[in-house]
Amino acid sequence: MSVRIPARLRAPLLIAVAGLAVGSVDVARYGWAAGPVVVLAVVVVGVPVVLYRWGARDTDSGAAIRRQLDERQAFQRLRVQALVGRVMTLAAAGAFLGAVGAKATLWPFAVALALPVLSALVGRAFYGDRHQ
Amino acid sequence: MRNRVRAQRTAKGLSQAELALALGVSRQTVISIENGRYLPSLPLAFRIARYFGLSVDHMFDPDDEGVGS
Numbered sequence: 001m002s003v004r005i006p007a008r009l010r011a012p013l014l015i016a017v018a019g020l021a022v023g024s025v026d027v028a029r030y031g032w033a034a035g036p037v038v039v040l041a042v043v044v045v046g047v048p049v050v051l052y053r054w055g056a057r058d059t060d061s062g063a064a065i066r067r068q069l070d071e072r073q074a075f076q077r078l079r080v081q082a083l084v085g086r087v088m089t090l091a092a093a094g095a096f097l098g099a100v101g102a103k104a105t106l107w108p109f110a111v112a113l114a115l116p117v118l119s120a121l122v123g124r125a126f127y128g129d130r131h132q
Numbered sequence: 133m134r135n136r137v138r139a140q141r142t143a144k145g146l147s148q149a150e151l152a153l154a155l156g157v158s159r160q161t162v163i164s165i166e167n168g169r170y171l172p173s174l175p176l177a178f179r180i181a182r183y184f185g186l187s188v189d190h191m192f193d194p195d196d197e198g199v200g201s
Contacts (some may be wrong), residue, residue, distance in 0.1 A: 060160055070157040072170050 007066045008055045012048035019043030089116040134193045138166040140184045155179055 005013060023040030030036045055065035063073050096109040141151050141162075148166075152159040157176065164170035165180075172180065181188045 058159060060158070063158055070161050071173050071176060072161040072164060073158060 007068055008052060010067060011055065011065050012051040015051060016044050016048040019047065085116060085119075089113075092116060133168065133171060135165065135168070136186075136191050137162070137180060140186070140191070141166075144184070151183075154183060 019040070020043075023036065023043055026036040026039055051065055055062050060073050060076060063069050064077060069077060092109070092113040092115075096106070096113045098104075099106055099109040137151075141148070146154075148162045149159045152162045155162070155176070156179075161170065161172075165172055177188050177192060181191045184191065
């Protein structure tokens with residue numbers, strides 16, 4: 001038996017479940033102090049409610065939340081993802097250089113820098129023109 | 133690339149939302165196409181042309197770099 005979740009509910013539910021997991025770890029670590037409870041409430045309740053309402057809008061962002069993108073919106077999402085990738089790669093490179101300068105433990109920064117490089121290579125292999 | 137989408141839509145008395153629904157795209161995409169900010173894919177260009185009963189090269193003019201219709 002499969003349960004079909006309405007498109008508008010998927011992103012909010014995902015955030016609520018993920019937020020519950022993260023918030024539970026936070027509460028388990030710090031107890032029911034004000035900080036963790038507020039974080040839990042915001043992530044588990046507030047963000048999903050905002051996403052649910054936002055997903056109802058007849059806008060590009062609303063369509064992205066509902067995951068009901070037409071070709072233009074899908075291309076727009078690809079460009080956004082590419083920009084995020086570039087920024088994160090630069091940030092990883094900057095963090096690695098900073099770690100080198102600070103003589104910090106390098107391997108976490110090296111991993112963070114290697115991941116986007118490897119992703120680019122894998123992407124080329126998957127999406128490149130195989131007829132060349 | 134100039135196109136005749138807006139002219140054809142208004143001639144038929146359709147709103148942007150109605151045309152979007154008929155073409156299976158968002159209203160924002162119809163707006164972007166009409167304003168020349170987005171070039172539709174070939175399948176979508178054919179759907180648009182067929183919806184209005186015209187050819188693709190009648191709907192979209194590649195020689196004119198002007199915006200919209």
